[in-house]
Amino acid sequence: MGALDGVVVADFGRVLAAPYATMMLADLGAEVVKVEHPRGDETRAWGPPHARGEATYFLSVNRNKRSRVLDLATAEGRAAARELALGADVLVENFRPGTMRRFGLDYETLSKEHARLVYCSVTGFGSGRGADLPGYDLLVQAVGGLMSVTGAAEPTKVGVALVDVLTGMHAAVGVLAALRHRDATGEGQAVEVDLLSVLLSSMVNQSAGYTLAGAVPGLLGNRHPSIAPYEVFPTADRPVVLAVGNDRQFARLREALGLPADERFATNELRVAHVDALAESLTGRLRTRPAAHWFALLTPLGVPCGPVNDLAGAFELAESLGLRPTADVDGLALVSNPIRMSATPPTYRLPPPALGGATGSG
Template identity: 80%
Template sequence: MSALGGLVVADFGRVLAAPYATMLLADLGAEVVKVEHPRGDETRAWGPPHAGGVATYFLSVNRNKTSTVLDLSTVEGKSAARELVLGADVVVENFRPGTMARFGLSYEDLRTVHPGLVYCSVTGFGAGRGRDLPGYDLLAQAVGGLMSVTGARPGEPVKTGVALVDVLTGVHAAVGVLAALRHRDATGEGQLVEVDLLSVLLSSMVNQSAGYTAAGVVPGIMGNRHPSIAPYELVETADRPMVLAVGNDRQFARLCAALDVPALAADPRFAANTDRVAHVDELMALLGPRLRTGTARHWFDTLTPLGVPCGPVNDLAGAFDLAAGLGLEPVVSVDGLDLVANPIRLSRTPATYRSPPPPLG
C-alpha cells in the first residue's frame, strides 16, 4: 500500500519546480499524468549530460509518471485536457499567470464543475503585479536576496550550484497540496494552492530574513562564514579544505583541547559564541596554523568522536559514497536506470519506484 495510492494528479508542470513537486507525490504512490506539448518538456533537451540518450535534467524529476502529448492551442487538446482534469484529484501547473485561463483550465473555470479539485499554481512572482516577470531560478536568486549573501567576498555575488529556489518551491508546493487534500478529505471541498519562487525564497532564508524583518539588519556576503556562529566556516588542512561547524561553547572547548590550545576556550575574546563572532579574524588566525598540521581525514576522525562537527568538502562522488557508507541508500535502480532516492522515509508506506521517466507521449 502506498501513502497516496488512488490519487490522480494532472501534471501541467514544466522544467523543475512543479515537476519536482509532482515526482514527490508520484514516489508516494500518486498516479501522475504528465501533460506535454508536442515538443516535450524543455528539459528533455537540456543536456549534456545524457543517460541512454536522455538528458539527465529531465530524468531527475520525472520518474513514476506517464506522459501524454496535448496541444492546448487546439480544440481537441483543450477537450482532452479538460477530460483529464475532471477525472483528477489534483492539478499542478506552472505556466505564466493567465495561460491556463486561455485554455479554459484555470481554477475559476473548474471549481464549479469539480468542487473537490485541489489546484496548485506555481509562479515566479505571484499572480498579481508580478505576473509578467519570468519565473527563472537565477532571476529569483538575484532579486530575492540569495545572491547578496552568497559569494567568496563582498562585491562578488554568486548563485548556488543548483537551482535551489525551484527545488524549495517544489517542496512547498507538495506540502500545500497535501494540506489541501487533508482539508478536502474532511470537508469535500477543494481549493487553490499558490506558491511563488520569491515568497518561498524569502521564507527559506530563515535567520537572514528574520534578521532583517525583526531587527532591521541587512546581511551581506560573508564567504563561508556564519553571521551568528564561530568558528563555522571553511578551513584549510594539510591536504584539502574542510568545514568546521562549532555550534556551542562546549564544542569549542573540545576543539581547543584537540588542537592543543586549551587556553583559548577561556580567553575572554573567545569564551562565548558572541565573543568569538566579534573576534573571528583573531580566532581563525590562531586556529588556522594548527588545522594545517593535519589532513582533513585526520581531523574528521579526531574531532567527530569528540562531538565537534566537521567534514571534508566532498564532490558528488564523495557525497554519494558517504551516504552509502552510512547506510542511507541514496541511489535506486529503476528499470536499470540509477536515480536519486526519495529522501522521505515512511515506516508503513515507503516511497516506491514503479517506472523510469517516460518517453514523450
C-alpha cells in the first residue's frame, strides 16, 4: 500500500518539471493518467540514447503512469479532458499561462464544479508579467543567475536540467501540502510554482548573500565562496574533491599530507582569503599519489574526499553502499526513487507507457 493510494492525478504535464512531479506522486501510490497530444510528449523524440525504441529521456520521468491521447484542439478531446479532471483529486499542468483557460480546463472553471480539486500549475516565470516568456531550463539558468556562478572561464550551465527537476520537486511538495489541507477542510486550492522563483530559492546561500549583504558573486569554478579548501584538485591520475568544512578537518588533512603549519591557513576565514596559496600548497602534495590513495587515506580520518566519478562510477559507488540506485520495472533498469519510507515505500508498478496504450484516445 502506498502513501497516496486512492489519489487520482490528471497529468497534463510535458517534458520534465511537471512529469517529474507526477512521477514522484505515482511512485508514492497515486494513480496517474498522463494526457498526451496525438504526437506524444515531446521527450519521446528526444534521443539518442534509446531503450526499447523509446527515448531514455521520456523513460526517466514517466514510470507508474498510464497514457491517454487527447487532442485538446477538438471538442471531443476537451470534453474527455474535462471529465478526467472532474474525476481527479489532483491536476498538474505546465502549459503556457492562459492555455488551459482557453480549453475550459483552468482552476477557476473546474473548481466551480469540483471544490476539492488540487490544481498545480508549473510555469517558467509566473502567470503575471512573465506569462509570455518561454520556460526553458537553460534560459532560466542564464537569466536566473545560476550560470553566472557556474564555470571557470565562462558562464556554464549545469550538466542536467536541474531547475526543471527542482521545480518538479517543489510542485510535488505543494501538491502534498494542498492535499493535507483538503483532508482537513474539504477544500482544494490552486498551487503554482515557477522555474525562476524556484531557482532563486534553491541558490540558498548565494541568494541570501545578495539579499542580505549585497554580495554579487562571479564565476566560482569548482570553489566555494565561503569555505576552503572546497574544490577539485589534480592527483597523479584523476581529479579528487576536498570538501573541508571546518578547522578540525583541515588540521587532519594537513597532518595526513605532511604539510607544515602555516598561519595563513589557521582558520577557515584565513584560508578563504589565501585560497590561491592554499590550493598551490595542497596541489603539490596531492599530485604525488593517485586519487584512490587519497580517498583511502583521508576518508577514515573524517576528511571529506572523493574522486570525480563518471556516471558509471557513481552508480557503482551507490551499489557498493547498498543504496539500490536502480529498480527493475518490467525489465527496464530505471533510477530508483530516492525516498525511503518504513511503512509506505515507493513502488514500481508500471513501466513508462506506450503512447495512449492503456486508456485509448479522445
